[in-house]
Structures are given as structure tokens and as C-alpha cells.
Amino acid sequence: MDTSSSDSVLVGKHTRREFRQRMEAGQLKACIVPVAATEQHLEHLAMEHDARSVTHVAVKAALRLSPQVVVTPTLSIGISEHHMRHPGTFSAQPGSWLALLFDIVRSMRNAGFENILILNGHGGNITAGEMALPQFLQRLTGNLQFCSYWDLLPVEQAEPYLKTKRYPGHAQEFETAFALAAFPENVRADAMYDQPDKEPLDATAEAGAAMIEAIVENVAQFVREMIDGRRVAEIPPFYE
Numbered sequence: 001m002d003t004s005s006s007d008s009v010l011v012g013k014h015t016r017r018e019f020r021q022r023m024e025a026g027q028l029k030a031c032i033v034p035v036a037a038t039e040q041h042l043e044h045l046a047m048e049h050d051a052r053s054v055t056h057v058a059v060k061a062a063l064r065l066s067p068q069v070v071v072t073p074t075l076s077i078g079i080s081e082h083h084m085r086h087p088g089t090f091s092a093q094p095g096s097w098l099a100l101l102f103d104i105v106r107s108m109r110n111a112g113f114e115n116i117l118i119l120n121g122h123g124g125n126i127t128a129g130e131m132a133l134p135q136f137l138q139r140l141t142g143n144l145q146f147c148s149y150w151d152l153l154p155v156e157q158a159e160p161y162l163k164t165k166r167y168p169g170h171a172q173e174f175e176t177a178f179a180l181a182a183f184p185e186n187v188r189a190d191a192m193y194d195q196p197d198k199e200p201l202d203a204t205a206e207a208g209a210a211m212i213e214a215i216v217e218n219v220a221q222f223v224r225e226m227i228d229g230r231r232v233a234e235i236p237p238f239y240e
Contacts, residue, residue, distance in 0.1 A: 009062035011070050022067070023112050029068040029227045030115035031108050032058040032219075035101060035129070037078030037122035040086035041171035043195040045179055046186035047088055049171070051076035054121025056182050057149045057212070061219040069223055072104060079124040094128045101129070102136060109140050115226040119219065120148040123170070134236045143226055143233050150174075152218040153211060161207040164199050174211070176200040181208030 007013040011031070014022075022028050034057075036050035046052070055074045062069040080091040092100075101118070108116055120129055129146045137144055150158075150168040158167045158174070168174045179187045180203055192200045225231035 006059055006063065008066060009059055009069060009071050011072050014070075019111075027067050028070055028113070030065075030117065030223050031070050031072060031113045032062060032223065033072045033101075033104055033108065033116060033118045034058045034074040035078065035118060035120050035122070035125055036074060036076055037080045037090070037124060038076050039078070039080040039083045039089040039091070039122075041175065042191075042197060042200065044188045044191040044200055045171050045176065048076070049175060049179060049186065050078070050122040052183055052186065053175070053178050054119055054149055057121075057216055057219055058119050060212075060216040061223060064216065064220040065223060065227075068227060072108060075101060075104065078122040079128055080122070082124065097125070098128055098132050102132075102139075105136060105144065106140055109142055113142070115143045115223070116145070117219075117223055117226065118144070118146040120146065123148070123168075137233055137235045138238065141235055143231075145222075145226065145231070145233055147222070149215055149219060152222060153215045157214060158211055161211050163202040166199065169199070172197065172199040173203045176203035177205065177208030178212060179208070180205035181212055 002008060011019065034054040036054045038047050038051060040047060041049045051074050058071045062071050077090045077092050079094055079097055080089050083089045084091055105116055118129060120126060126148060133146045155167050159165050162173050164173045166172055176187065222231065
């Protein structure tokens with residue numbers, strides 16, 4: 001497998017032999033588990049936005065650390081109950097979402113990964129993910145981390161690219177700029193004019209590309225620190 005291609009960082013693109021050989025050779029040091037949502041993003045962005053954006057970041061970051069890092073299939077349905085009045089939105093109950101996430105992480109621990117980053121791309125997943133992480137660590141051990149990709153680009157670094165200064169927002173300037181830069185086919189430009197929220201009109205592909213570049217580099221650095229032992233999760237003790 002060509003370790004410079006996008007396919008080389010996607011677990012699902014490997015055959016079982018290819019994956020086994022890379023693990024046995026000690027080549028793979030970490031994996032990224034992208035989690036997101038499929039939900040309404042105003043009138044102008046495709047509903048896959050969260051899943052598409054976090055996958056984009058995960059793959060680009062993994063490629064920067066090639067051949068050491070792979071990316072699991074994205075958990076593309078999240079906790080989106082607050083958007084359910086908009087048909088087409090999917091929402092999982094927190095318990096069922098966490099159960100599936102646990103099994104994804106467990107599968108990667110079983111495969112031999114010590115360093116696992118759950119990279120979040122949807123605000124509705126944050127509370128459940130952060131609350132469950134200590135229990136995941138107790139059950140699965142390892143160096144397991146959870147963070148939202150936008151948290152790795154501090155507000156003060158993002159604001160120079162944002163006219164509205166709203167970050168990350170929901171389907172507003174930041175997410176629209178991201179889509180314009182990474183997957184412009186998911187942006188319905190004409191729809192920005194006939195919806196109440198006009199903030200997306202301030203988005204530019206250039207700003208999106210600059211923010212994506214910074215986010216990808218910071219995610220790659222986060223995982224690099226996990227691999228080299230500078231960022232290690234503390235496993236909560238069990239009570240005696």
C-alpha cells in the first residue's frame with residue numbers, strides 16, 4: 001500500500017493482511033476516531049457537514065504523520081436532539097451513541113493501539129464524550145484522548161480570519177468558510193441570501209483554507225505528542 005495516499009490512513013481501505021502486517025511491523029502508533037453528526041446546517045450547507053469536516057481534518061492530520069497514524073470510519077450520527085424539528089436530521093440517544101463509540105475504541109484497543117484520539121466535530125457530542133472518557137479509560141486503559149477539532153485552534157488564532165468573530169458557531173461564517181475551502185460542492189450559495197442568518201455571507205474560501213491548515217497542523221501535533229509520550233491520559237483510579 002502506498003503510504004503517501006489518503007487510502008493508506010483509512011482503516012477501511014486496508015485488507016486484513018495489509019493491516020495485520022503494518023501492526024506486526026510496529027508501523028502504526030496511533031489512530032484517530034472521528035465522531036460527528038448528520039443534521040441540519042441552515043439552508044445552505046449539506047447536512048453531512050460535521051462528519052465531512054472532521055473526517056477531512058483527521059485524514060489530513062494522519063497523512064502528516066504517515067505511516068504512523070490511521071483513521072477509523074467516522075461515527076457520522078451524533079447527539080442532535082436539539083435539531084430534530086428539521087426533517088433529515090439524525091439523532092442518537094446519548095447512551096446508544098456512547099455504547100457504539102465505546103465499541104469502536106474497544107476494537108482499536110483490541111487491534112493493538114495504545115494511542116487513540118477521539119476527534120469530535122459536533123458540539124452536541126461534547127458533554128457525553130467528556131463525561132464518559134474517565135469510564136472509557138478505566139475499562140479500556142491506554143492513552144485515550146477526546147477533543148473537538150476546533151478547540152485545537154484557539155479563538156484568538158481564529159478571529160483574525162472571521163469578520164463576525166463567532167467561533168465555531170453553527171453553519172455560520174466558520175463552518176461555511178471551511179466548506180468553501182474543502183468541499184465547495186456542499187455549499188448552496190444562493191440559499192445564503194434567503195435565510196434569516198446572513199453571517200455565512202461573510203465566509204471566504206481563503207479564510208477557510210487558512211484555518212483548516214492551522215487546525216490540521218495542531219491536530220497532527222496533538223497526536224505526535226501522544227505518540228512520543230508528551231501527552232498521556234491519566235487513568236482514574238478505582239475506589240478501594
